[in-house]
Amino acid sequence: MRVVIAAPVLMGLALSGCGPKALTLPDDPIDRAATCGVVAALGARAAGGGNVAAALPFDRQAGIMHYALLAGAEGKSFDQSRAAAVAARMPQLEAGISAGKWQDLAPACAAAYPQTQEPAGGPIDLPQDALRAETGCYALGAFLNKTLGGPTSAYKDRLAEFTPMNRALDAKIGAGIAARGLKPDAAVALRSEALATMVKLGPPAGVMASCVARFTPKG
Known part of the structure; x- marks a missing residue:
């Protein structure tokens, strides 16, 4: 299976500040996943001091990618085109999100995508098959x-x-x-x-x- 998401698309999101504009999650599933990916990227940059040149920790970078993966996994089979669409949309949405109150979207993203949250019970269980x-x-x-x-x-x-x-x-x-x-x-x-x-x-x-x-x- 050929993977079409390019890593630089997911790695270059910059922390450009936040403004007074309130934000809400889009209804469109591609834009919603991309928005939460941007929020995750901005949060990771903020946690790292805002250094855009420095690579994010692996867990954080994979976590940003997770939103694209989840969009591709909405059905029974993985849909690469949906994952790629989210990856392409993220940089397009970044400026508008970073100029608003993106921090306030973090709880909404956690609720919309509970699979992105660390499990409380220890290691993740794999399929029995x-x-x-x-x-x-x-x-x-x-x-x-x-x-x-x-x-x-x-x-x-x-x-x-x-x-x-x-x-x-x-x-x-x-x-x-x-x-x-x-x-x-x-x-x-x-x-x-x-x-x-x-x-x-x-x-x-x-x-x-x-x-x-x-x-x-x-x-």
Whole structure:
């Protein structure tokens, strides 16, 4: 599955101040997700002192991306075009949001997208179906590597933690698909559905922590 969201789109949102204008979440689902992504980006920059040149922490950057992922995961299968639409919309909305009372939107975003909030009960539970869990972990790890990786990426060390897991999952997923007699189209559909499921479990960094803990070979 080809990922079409470019990381720079999600990484360049600047903290440009806030004004007196009250803001509300849009009704349009793409604009709503993009608005909350911008709010998350502005909050992350504010928490980091407003330094636009500095890379955000991995968990924060993945959290911004989560809103685009959730838009793509509204159905049973992951829709890349919806996720890409949110990513493209975020920089278009940033100026208007940052000029208003964007901080006041944070509670509304948390209510609209509860999956973005850290779970209170500890690690995130993965699907019980082994093949779906394996496929979802692989797909989400690949997505994050595609969007946040690269030779000069500030997140390359963190992303490297996924590599042993993905190597181990290659063989396991292939064997699982063969054991179920899935044809290529069905295997692609399984991956898309598994990614949509993973996106809805919680923040991407937390989901991947559970994936790494469960599927990385020991020793």
